[in-house]
Each structure stands twice: as C-alpha cells, then as structure tokens.
Amino acid sequence: MAVSFLSKRIALTQRNFLKIPKRNGYIVLLPEIGEESSEKNPLLKDDNLPEFNTITIEKCIAAIGKQTVDFEEKLKSLEKITSKDVFNEWLLPIEDAYLPLETTWGIAKTLYFGNQSLMPTKCYMSIHERATRAIASKFGSAPLFRACKEALENKDIKLTHSQRRVLTKYVLEGTLNGLNLQEKEFKKYSADLNFIISKIKEYKAKYESSTAVYSMVIYNKHVVEDFPEDYLKSIAIDPRQPYMGPWKITLKPYILQPFMEYCPNRELRETIWDADVIRCSNYQERSVQASVTLEELRSRRIEQAKRLGFKNYAEMNMKTKMAGNLENLYNMLEVLRSTALPIQEKEIANLTEFAKTRDFNDIIRVWDIAFWGRKQRHSMYIDENKWKEYFPLPTVLSGLFKHIETLFNVKIVESKKADIWHKDVWFFDIFDLNGSNVAPIANFYLDPYARGTEKFRKEQASGWVSTIKSKSKVGNSTPLIAMIFNFPPPIGDKPSLLSFKDIQILFQKFGHALQHLLTTIEYSDIAGLSFVEWDAVFICDFFMENWLYEPFMLQKISEHYETKEPLPAEAIDSIKKMRSHLAGYKLCKELYLSHLDLELHSSETFWVTIMKRLWPKYFVLPLEKRDVHVCNFDVIWSGNWAAAYFSKIWSEMIAADLYTAFQEIKFDESQHKELGMRFRNTFLSLGGSYPAAEVFRQFRGRDPSPQALLDNLGVNNNLKNNETDRGILFRL
Template identity: 45%
Template sequence: MISSNWSRSILGIKFIPRRYQHGYIILVPEIGEESDAKKPLVKSDGLPEFNNVTIENCRAAVAKESLEFEAGVKSIEKDLQDKPPKDIFKQVFNPLEVLGAPLDLIWGLSKTLYLGNSSLMPTSNYISIHERARQARASKYNNKTIYNAVRDALQTKTDKTVEETRILQKFLIEGKLNGLELEDKNFTIFAEYMATLSKEKSSFKLKNEISTKRFSHVIGDKAIVNDFPDYVLKSASLNPHLPEKGPWKLTLQPHIYRAVLECCPERKIRWNFWQAMVNRGYHHGDRELSTSLTVEEIRFARRDIAKLLGFENFAEMSMQTKMASSVSEVKNVINTLLEEAYPAQENEVKELYEFAASRGFEHEQLELWDVDYWKKQQQKFLYVHSDDDVKAYFPLKSVMNGLFEFCEKMFNIKIKERPKTTVWHKDVKFYDIFEDYSSAPIAGFYFDPYARDQQKIDSSGWMVAIQNKSEICSKIPLGALIFNFDPPTSGRDSCLTFKETKNLFKKFGHNLQHLLTRVKYSEVAGLSNVEWDAVDVCGNVFGHWLENKTVVDKISSHYETGESLPNEMFESLMQSEKQLAGVDLCHEMYLASLDLELHSSKDFWADIVKKLWPNYRCFKLHSNDVHTCSFTRIFVEEWAAAYYSHLWSRMIAADIYSAFYEVRDNEQKTLEIGKRFRNSFLSLGGSVHPGQVFREFRGRDPSPKALLRSLGLKRK
C-alpha cells in the first residue's frame, strides 16, 4: 500500500534534511521525452490508461507533478506569510488536496505496474519514481510556516469537525517528529543525527545482503528434495530445462530457506541452513560484514534523535504514531498473552518431541532447526487432509463469487465487473463497487490473480492504494489486488490452498477499508493516517471469517463435483491452523519485546537477547545465534519500535470478530454488527483514532482474550 502513515521520514523512511526555512534538497530524476509526458495516463472516465503507462512517462509525470507540488507548497507558504489564515482548510488543506491528487495517482500507477509487471517497470526505475514522489509529498509536512499555522489553528477555539481536528493533529505530530520545533542550532544537530542514521542503515542493509548471497548449498540427491514444492525446485534448479532432475542450488532466499527447514529430511542440512541464517552479520572471519557495531550505531542515533525531540527514548517516540498508548500498555498485553502461551509452548514442544522420537529421532531434544520439519510430519499424521485435497475445493472463481456475495450482503454494496477497461495484462479484471442506492460507482479495484514468470515479484500478494477518496477533488478510491496464484491449466480452473484463500480474504478486507471510506479529505481517507499497529486490523478480521463454516460453504465448491468442503475436512483445517500456536506466538512476542527493549534500553544488544530469550523461548540459545545482527525489519525497514504492531493488529481483529462470533446463530444481529463494522472501521479510515473507533464498536477497551481463544490457547 502507499498510504500516508504518520512520520515515516523519522520512523522508517530516508530523510534529506536542510534548514527548514528552505525545505528539502530535491533530487530530480531525468525527465523523459516530452512526447511521453504528453501521453494521457488517465481516461475521461477517470480510470488509468494502462496502455500508455510506461517507465518514461511515469518518470516524466512524477517529475512534473513533484515540481508542481513543491511549488504549490511554497505558494501556500507565501500566502500564509502575507496573510494569516482565517480558514486554514480553505487556504491550506484544500489546495494541498488539489496539488497532491495527480502526484499520488501517478505514484499509485507506477507501483501497480511495478508489482503487476516488473518487466515493464523494473525495480531500479520504480525506486527512483518512488523516492522522487515521496520527497515531494513530504515537503508539506516539513514546512515551518504551514506547521505554525496548524499549531495556531489547533489552539484557536473555532468549530472543527473530528476529521479536521485529526488532520491538524497529524500535521502537528509530523512536524514535531521532523524537527520543526527545534531552533537552528539543534536542527543542525538533528540533521546530523539523521544523516548518521541513514548511513548506518544503508551499511546494515548492504552487509546483510552480501552475507545472505554468499551462502549456498548444492544438492544432487533427488531423495533429499522429494517433498520440496515444485516452484522451489524450479527456481533452484541448475538446469532450468529439467528442474525435476537437479542438481539444485539452495540459498537463503526466504521461500527456499522455508522449504529446507520444513521439507528436508537430513538434519545436518537443516542445521547448516539455520546456522547460516542466524549467523548473518556476525562474521568471525570477515569483520567487514559484521553488523554488531552497526546495530549499536543505529540505536545510538535513534536514541539521540528521540532525546533531542523531547522523548525519553525512541520506543516512547514511536508510540506517538500508534494505537497503543504507551510501551507499558504493549508490555502488559504481551505479558497477559505469555501467561497462556508459554505453558502451551512447553507442552507443544514436548508432544512434538515424543512424536519425532517415535519416528526415529535419536537426539536428546528438539532444536530450532528441527521444529518446522517435525511440525510438517506431525501435520501429515494428525490431520485428514493434504494441501492438494483442500485445494480441490477452492477454485478461484468460486472463492471470488462467494466472497463478493458475502461482502454485498454484509455491507450493503454491489460488486460488478466492468468490461473493456485498459489493464496491464489480459488476466487482469476491473470491478466497480456500488451502494444499493447509487447509480455511479463509489469505488473500484483491479484484480490480477496469477503468477507470471519474470513479471511479478515473489510475494504472497499486494494491495495497492492507487487513488484515495477526496471530496475536494471529486475523486473516488481506486485499488489493486495483485497475487501469485497458480494459473488455470487445461481442464482445471485455478485452485487455491487454504493459506492462499485466507490471504485473499485478508487482502480483500484491507482493500475494502481503502475503498469504502466515507471521509472528505484524502489525507485521512482509507488507510491514510491509520496508526501503524492498526493498519492490518480489517484484513485480519476478514481472515477470521474463514473460521465460519457457513462462509466456507459459500466459497468452496469442488472443481469436479461442486460439493462444498466436508465438515470433517473443515474441522481438520481448523485444528491444523492451531498447531504449535504457542510456539509461534512466543516467537512473535519475543521479537516484539526484543525490538522494544533495543529501542528503550541502553544495554548492549547481546545482553538484551540473553535477558529476554529464556522468558519467551523454551529452546536453547546457541552461541552462534546472533539473529539481532540480521533483524532488517527493525534496523532497515519501517518497523523500529513497531514490530509488535503485527501482534497488536491480530489482537484487535480477534476481539472485533468475537462480536460476530457471539451472535453467530442470529443472522439479523450478524448483519447489524456488519453494518456497525462498515460504519466504523471500514468507513472512518484515519479520521478517528482507532482506539476510539474500537471503543465505539465494542463498548469497551480491547482485550487479548479473543486472540487466545482463536489460537486455542485459552485455558479458562
């Protein structure tokens, strides 16, 4: 998604600071040929003209719109200096909506093309477009004059809607976290800290990339890779014409590494891959690739930035853009979950060891490189289904028809395919969304379902917010859902695994939050301005609907017989979804706690790991396990002091779904709650704090009990 979450410049995105009176140093990409720039990218009906979307005209259009946006921000700044605003929304925010709409649309088109057909939009080209658009868009949050006007408007006792107040608060927090409250001397120091942070993050990323690429293991014995998925063997084969023959070069790429740990029967090979993965960034024989000191430099820089901005530490600063009110609140939730999850983890590991021992495992205990393999073996033994068995019941066409029917009834909408729209591939379809009482669509989305060799990035799926809703600009929201499902084969439609079906539901829920928003300003529409730990809530709620047999019956239809998923297979699926839930939850809570502690404590990272590990994990911490040194999600990506957000979103979603579960046998009450869910979480976007939205929906503060129940971990 390309929504505008708060303060990404500080909490995760590269920042190129200069004295705030003069804005940003702008790096302008090369502008394409004028003829390319003049090609229309939007048709008269408001939909993108994908036939004309190319690298050249995307770059040209982004360069043009970025310059115009920055010039517009400067013009607003001059107007504010000449004449203090009587109505800040008419003088500042309405013009910003008009200025930003074309830039955001071109940015969204570029990302859609990149994810939908990377051969037409290679990574290097998209990154330059993304960086240019991001820098331009950030200029409105880094303007001292606009910031002062926003601060004054918040302090002035005038009538403001909840949405307007939220927008003002957003700009105020953005400005504060970007240093706009600092005097010249401290702002210069702030800029130096930011430059150091950017440099160290780049170093961390490069070293980990080199370490990851250096490791490989060639296997020639077909028996070792017998259970590996076909797509893994195809991507790893040294003979692309005979991928089933081998040999295979296995690497630490996520999908290959995961297959090795789950499917490789040779324990020594699993151990070799595991130790290579957890030892990245801590090379005894190659100090140049060590990230141990880089980790500390990143932590020091973030700590200095937080202190300069008036916060106790970086974790406290991170909470300014979260639904959770404080670090202590997050820790309280984790501790509550841990009370149930840790004993469950111990019992699960004990039972898994007994299962492995009964099948020839001769070692004293299970290690981390054993768990995934024996989990898969146990799953085959315990449950009455295989992935192929289940897959036959979920043809993509049936799943989509059932999903549409479910959403139409639950949220009082109509979803209709619009033929003859221009798309980036013949398999892509476009759908309009209508209200029952509307003659014109209120939103629309593209659906690109199938994997295409050399065209799509390897991923479980994407939701792209192409265009945000804006009443000021008379724009309806547009989105895109892009997946890598198996394409149809002769005589058989594309069929989904249960995991793929669940992921489709999650992405569709995410998509509806973008599409069904009812707010006025794009600044807080859909997923824009939603706190990071609440961004995945709606998607996770939709994932829970697959725990409902009525919904599963609606979407399942055996590709040969037309039968819905049998009860026995459904119950087996529900049980397999909970397998080793305690182990998985403890691992996730450990990483979340590690992240928060790294960004609030001054202790050396290795000492923090040693302190936390036994509280969460019932496995031995090995001396060569230095996973912190390759924790790129918090040191390079946007999840510093925010890794807990995944867990928090799951907790909130489980609690929301429990409202439906409580009335599951009463269709009328279910529809009433569905209406309430649409009018709150799906409609309000980022215009209201999610804590308030939850309290209005549920009538109380959130509780972790529903998450524990959904995982089968609640003992009481």
C-alpha cells in the first residue's frame, strides 16, 4: 500500500514531506509556454481525453508549471474573500482550479509507469514534486482553515452531508498541519518539519546508494536450471540469451524475491539475504549508514506529534485511520498473532522434516524459508507455473469483466476513440446499466504487457493504478484512470499467459480501480479514494482477490489457450489449498512489521532494543546476528507509511469480513447481484463521504471481526463462530 502511486488521495499531513510549511507565498520557476495554454489544457483533445500521440515532456512541464501557478494564485486571491459562504465562494473555485492540474499530473504519472522513454524518472519527479507542493498549499492556508472551521461550527449555515464532509477534510488536514498552533509554536513545528524533510532525503539517498552498489554475478548454469524463463530473461546480462549466462542478481525486489525461492545453493541464498538485511546498517561503509539518521527522524516525528497534543506519532496517525485508536489496532494484532504463531510453529517443523527427506541436514534458517517453502508447496500441490496455459489474458479479462458486470450492474466496452501511448494499450468505457446506455460513467486505459526497461517495475508481479481524472460536478468530469501491468507479452500466435500471481495482481488492481471508477460523489475532494482512511484504501483490492479462490470464478477465467479444455479439477483444488501454505508464518511476518513500525513511532527506546524484544513474539526462528532489517525498512523512513504499515493487513481483514457476506449466501446469482449492488452503493460509491467504519456498518450491520481473515487464510484457531466469540468485534 502503497505513496503509493496506486491512485491514493494526496493528504497533506506531517507525513507528507513535500509540504511547504510557509504560508506567505510560493516561488515557482515557470518555463515558457505557448499562447494556447492560457485557454485550455494543451495535453487534452477536444473530447477532453489525453492527446497521448503528441504529448512530450516539454508539454507536461509547461502545463504543470502554468497550472501550479494558476492554482496558487487562485488560492491567494480567495484568501482575501470575507464571504461566509465558504463552500461556494472558496472550495468550489479551488476544485475547479485543481482539476486541470490533476489531469496533467495523472498524464505524466501514466507515462512514467507506462513508457519511461517518454517520461524518465527525473522528469516525472520534477512534475510530481511541483504538483504535490501546489495541491498541498490548500491544506496549509490559515485563512481557508479558519473559514472552514467557522463554517462547520456555525449551525445557521445550511450544508449537505457531502459539503460538511469536504469541510471536515480541510479542518482535519489543517489541524494536522499545525494551523491551530500559536505563531511561536507553529515556527517550532515548521522547524521540526524542515528537519524531518532533510532526514528523509538523507535516508533516501543512503538507501538508494546502498541498494545500487550491490550485485552478484552467477556463472554456474546448475544454479539457475530451475529458474523460470521470464525470470532468467530479467537477470541475464544478455536477455536475448537467457540460458547462456552469466546472470546478475541485485537487491531490487523483483530480482531478490524469486532468487530466494529458486536458488538451490544455500550459501548464495545466505549471501543475498545478508546483503539485503544489512543495507544502511553499521555493517556497511559510513557513507550509507543510516542508524543515526533514522533515530533522529523517528525522534523528531514523535516530538512534532507532541506539539499537536498527541502522546506520540503513532497516536497522531490514528486520526486518519479506520482503526481509530491504538488500542483497537493492538487488539487486532494480538488476536491474529495468538492464532497464527502456534500454526507457524507447526509449519516450520513440517518444513524442516520435508527438507530433511531431501538430504537437508541442518536447521531451517530465515534464508531457507522461501526455497524450501516453494519445494514443499510444489510437492503438495500442482506447480502454479504449469497452470499458465489455462490462463490466457483475454480469457481472464473476459471472465473478470463478466463478474464485475454481474455484481455491479455495469457494462465494460472496448473503445477505439482514445489516443494511446503504445499500440498494446486498450481503452474501455464503463456504462451504468441502471442509467444511460449512451454516455459512459467512467473510462480506463489498460496497458498489460511488460516492455523491458520501458516500464517502471518494483515487485516481481507489479501493477499500478494512475488517476488521470476524478469525478467532479463543478468540473463536469467523469473518472478516468490508467491500469499498467508487467504481464508476459504474447509471442506470435501464443497469447499472454498469466501466472497465478499475475492474476492476483490483476484482480487486486481492478478492485482498487473500481472504487475510483464507480464513485457517485460529486466533489473530487471526497470522491473515489479521496479522503478514504489509509488503512481502508486496499479493502476493495483484497475483496476482489477473494473471488479468485472460488471454483466457479476459476472456471470463468480459465481455458487452455490451444485445446480450450477447462482448468482441471485438481488445479482448482490446489489453488484453494495453496493459499494456506505457510499462512501462519506469512501472517506473523506482516503482523511483526506492523507492530515494529508502531513501536518505532510511539517509543523513544533505541530501535535495536525494540526489534530484539518484538521478534520472538512473532517468529519461531531466532533473530540472526547480522539481521538489522530496521535500517532498510524504507517504506516507513522514506515512504509515506510511517506508523501506517499495518494498513494492508487491516484492509485485508476488513475485506475478508465483507466477502464473508457473499459466502454466507453460497452461490446464488440473484442474491449475489443484490448483495453486489449493496457493495457498489456503499464501498464503491461513497468514497470518502463517510468514515470507512460507518460504510462497513452500512454494509455488514455490525463492527468488523478478524475471524474471517483467519478462515480465508486457512489458519485454524480456537475461536468460535458465534458473534460474541468471533475473536473481537472491533468497536470503531
């Protein structure tokens, strides 16, 4: 969760290091732009769709330069208004000025993910930072903050629920930006922020240097003989000869993770594991050591939270989380941990026995889990790579689209009207079958295939959702996004064949996209994923993924690409059971990292002490002497997930509980349609117009429980199924 560049809202709080703390104006260097830019967005055609055929870096930079200046000047002019009609006189003009900027930024982001030759990283980051600073300024405006606060408190002002929710967003973000502080305290707050910004940049530079400097070259063909072909191509020094070698291993996640699974040489696995966990630690040269940097960073974050009246940074972060408070969160972690840890003990014991039957004569260590886990999984179930021939992309997409159409009463239709940035990109209209069948309610681009270094890549199986336009009544705009993946491209008459991991990513990202595409909220500040709590933004991702383990869904999305035979029953059974393989260990790992993050941002104890205390609570295996993974925990030090790493596991828990509602009615298409419309009218429609806990109660009729997640993962437990003993019903 990812920022996640996954179509998340931009929320300017202390977490956002790109915020400008000063409120007395901004300096933006404006490149020269053509006359046409003053009349319209030069990146859009007459039909308001991006003109991808002619977009250049220069056009993006010119457009974003002018739009950010226009936006900031608009904000300054509005600050002089004395009208009490804050919503119509202030917020609607701000939204109108924001929308063109959002579109240009979204176009640049789409090209960054989809074609780095058209939008290199350096150019995109320049656009990203400029846009973020400008948009963030509206949450740093003291006059606007005071006006919104007064409007909320004035009972004589008539506001709709959605309008009140928009005002609530401005007040919350302004409060978390220190706008309630007196001038003297605000200066200290700003000094804290500037210090935090400098330390984040310092850490990021060290992390990137530490990651980039390491590589290992393999010449021995026996080491790579079990490696999948796609992976061999990604590590071969000459990708045209993936089987010839040599092969280069780096610490990039999409290289590192498969290597740990497939490498049969234990010493090499340990070497790579060691290089990974000591990144930025004192085991490395001084220039990349980050222990002191992260200590200074976490200390100042806690200090900054205290200035705003919170006990610590983790407590402050709960203001923007569905979990609500740390007590709820720690209760969830403990319920899941107490169930998963005993399961993990059995899993590691079984894995050790399995390895010993294959001439392994040592104890299992951390760097052995992925390798022996894959071996064990393939001995118990069908090798998932053998299923690829049953999952051609066109068949998977057809089945996915039909399921979405059935559940949510929409129609997805391919269209040729849009410009595209590559010949492989598709464009789709979405029609609401409850309304007009002429005008689409939303659109999306789909860029499915890997294209070497042309596309941005992080994880082994990665996908991105890029927002180009949000739903807005004032801007008369409907949602438009791009979904970008790295699936195997078709070769000749052979279509793109997906691994099960690819399909998981596809379903997750479509879940994420649907929350933006099917929103009915008319203000962009609270439409789609805007103002949705950070730990709720992945709920629809995991909700959609849950369908993948139903036999009827697997049958719907599969067919052998040559013989047209259905997916074998044993493969369907394997997929369902495979989900629970090492589920206790994997769950404990996510729970540990979540707890570690929270403790690091709520305690001033040295990080080594925290790490050593928490590790044995979550793992059967001992903490290795050189394991100092806190130093390379980059998503909480240089990313946007400080005190928020738990967000994905919380979203997964909520999604499992929501999905249980569909399981309870078994497979009945009419009831699924009825329940699907209820899901659409709540989680997909309401965006951030209501708190996520309230939306959950609208759908489920109660508070959430962790039991469904344990059931989904196949983690056996001692909790009963009645409502009073379903683990804990979290009172939100």
